[in-house]
Amino acid sequence: NHPFKVNQNGHLEIGGLDTTMLAENYGTPLYVYDVSMIRSNCREFLKTFNQLGVRGKVAYASKAFSSIAMIQVIKQEGLCLDVVSEGELYTALQADFPPERIHLHGNNKSIQELTMAIEHNIGCIVVDNFHEIKLIEKILYELDKQVDVLMRVTPGIESKTHHYIMTGNEDSKFGFNLKNGQAEEAFKALYKHDLIRFKGLHCHIGSQIFETDRFLVATKVLFNTLAEWNKLYKYEPEVLNLGGGFGIRYTAADSPIPYSTYVDALIHDVQHHVEELNIPMPEIWIEPGRAIAGNAGITLYTVGSMKNIPGIRNYISIDGGMTDNLRPALYQAKYEGVIANKANHKPTDVVSVAGKCCESGDMLIWDLPVPAVEDGDHLAVFSTGAYGYSMASHYNRLPKPAVVFVENGKEKLVVQRENYKDVVQHDVAYF
Numbered sequence: 001n002h003p004f005k006v007n008q009n010g011h012l013e014i015g016g017l018d019t020t021m022l023a024e025n026y027g028t029p030l031y032v033y034d035v036s037m038i039r040s041n042c043r044e045f046l047k048t049f050n051q052l053g054v055r056g057k058v059a060y061a062s063k064a065f066s067s068i069a070m071i072q073v074i075k076q077e078g079l080c081l082d083v084v085s086e087g088e089l090y091t092a093l094q095a096d097f098p099p100e101r102i103h104l105h106g107n108n109k110s111i112q113e114l115t116m117a118i119e120h121n122i123g124c125i126v127v128d129n130f131h132e133i134k135l136i137e138k139i140l141y142e143l144d145k146q147v148d149v150l151m152r153v154t155p156g157i158e159s160k161t162h163h164y165i166m167t168g169n170e171d172s173k174f175g176f177n178l179k180n181g182q183a184e185e186a187f188k189a190l191y192k193h194d195l196i197r198f199k200g201l202h203c204h205i206g207s208q209i210f211e212t213d214r215f216l217v218a219t220k221v222l223f224n225t226l227a228e229w230n231k232l233y234k235y236e237p238e239v240l241n242l243g244g245g246f247g248i249r250y251t252a253a254d255s256p257i258p259y260s261t262y263v264d265a266l267i268h269d270v271q272h273h274v275e276e277l278n279i280p281m282p283e284i285w286i287e288p289g290r291a292i293a294g295n296a297g298i299t300l301y302t303v304g305s306m307k308n309i310p311g312i313r314n315y316i317s318i319d320g321g322m323t324d325n326l327r328p329a330l331y332q333a334k335y336e337g338v339i340a341n342k343a344n345h346k347p348t349d350v351v352s353v354a355g356k357c358c359e360s361g362d363m364l365i366w367d368l369p370v371p372a373v374e375d376g377d378h379l380a381v382f383s384t385g386a387y388g389y390s391m392a393s394h395y396n397r398l399p400k401p402a403v404v405f406v407e408n409g410k411e412k413l414v415v416q417r418e419n420y421k422d423v424v425q426h427d428v429a430y431f
């Protein structure tokens, strides 16, 4: 129940390569991305804009997975890039990503981050709060520059997802609230500014969302506000950025819809509102992260110790865990996996996959059907391409794994495995 092939040796393949060979050559844990899937995800988002002849931008939310190689692929596919920190911006610039295609997000952008963004003439800053408006003004006056901005608004709706990854609800740290006048106050400060070029509104309702209707509720709320601002200030937005959050399949319980369905629904919905309001069609921007990187990546592990508690549970332990995939521990996220070197064997057992960290909550998968497992087998976990490496930590002083890209039967190491020297590199002896 996954998009990857099994070769004649019964081994799982990714991008035309044997995962057992990759695990042996590069060591485990190992993140492996099928680059052709990253590309086809990008193209699927762009396709609908082209088919409908609507001006728009697709920005990859690089928080899902950022590395120089990844940003190079995104650049080649012609997308824009959403960054949320100086570190992500730095990575993008190191990858030679065109600054004018970069958008900066964040609810507490520092003066250094904003200065770096403005000095490099990035495409757009998504303004989140009043403090930030003051910082941007200060930098623009000092540098005698101008910048395009969108204003992030909080529509005050709940998306059907985990509470931690809901972002559009009224009680949220992100954006200007629409319902209490703060958004209008910010709008008045921005829309006729002499240095800030106010381009429009941004809203993001949450992540891993499987239906279009919540997005459409958000656009309705946005257009209620736009109708008011149009009446009061004759305002017509040039851009509407409707965020990311398009869901992917982690397990059989998830039923994602095609990415084109979201884009199609959003565009038609905006067209309908625009006609009603009798204003020009704005550019539609979206910001998928997970939907581009998530299903293109898998993680390979090696099985070590095993423990059977008769009548209760079979544990198998792998050489990674919450340090390379925090999502199960943080969100109770569910994953599927197979024994990569026995991918054609019928499942005979049910095991629970434990990480190696000193933490009972470090469980990667509960109750996974598998064939008879032996130590040294390789476990492949699917759909780990988003928010896996990017949320990895050094807990228990584990070095971060390597990342390999594969495409058309060829592999390339794109992030080196850390070693113990890397782990202590910033430590300073006390004595």
Ligand code: LLP
Residues within 6 Å of the ligand: 061, 064, 082, 105, 165, 167, 204, 206, 207, 208, 243, 244, 245, 246, 287, 288, 289, 290, 291, 327, 386, 387
């Ligand atoms: N745009 C904005 C403003 C966002 O805050 C986010 C995600 C995205 C776009 C991209 O969302 P995506 O398309 O990837 O769902 N660590 C969590 C997800 C946090 C998402 C935060 N913001 C997880 O592992 O599920």
